[in-house]
Amino acid sequence: MGKFDDLPEVRREGLEKMEQVYGFDMTDGTGDFFAYTADHLFADIWNRPGLSDRDRRLLLIGLLTGQGAADVLGIQIPAAHAAGELDDAALREIVVFLSHYAGWPNGARINSIVEQTIAKAARAAAKRQD
Incomplete structure (x- = not known):
């Protein structure tokens, strides 16, 4: 149950x-x-049909970046990475792309979240290998 x-x-x-x-x-x-x-x-x-969870996540990450909502990005980005929806390269590309549309300060915030997410996942993977 x-x-x-x-x-x-x-x-x-x-x-x-x-x-x-x-x-x-x-x-x-x-x-x-x-x-x-x-x-x-x-x-x-x-x-709803028509968009994948990855599609919805990409839209949401773009919107949240534009709003400067780092608190919610701190949930969405690690969750997308852990779910395999967005890998390291995709997350880093999102930072570059969104920085040009959402502004450099918002880009810097999302970059910090992305790099923390990638580093944390790498540490967890290394720990599992030990």
Whole structure:
């Protein structure tokens, strides 16, 4: 039995998609904001046909970079990397590309997140090999 099986189907689907997108364990939340996030954004919007999760992630990373939302980029970039949606080279290319459209300060912020993500993954890989 799954940990979300006792929840309504739409909430279960939303929480499962949130875990997939964010790359960490979720728990059910309370309030209208959480309900819209889980039930609408993740159960519905992230599961619509027409775009892959990678496509959605690329759009979101571009938007967040333009907004200077380093806090959310600090979640999305490592999750995309861990999920295999974006490798080291793709992340570094995103930095170069977005810096020219979102501005150099925003590019510098995303570059820091990208390089921290790549370094952390390399350390984890090295640790697994030991």
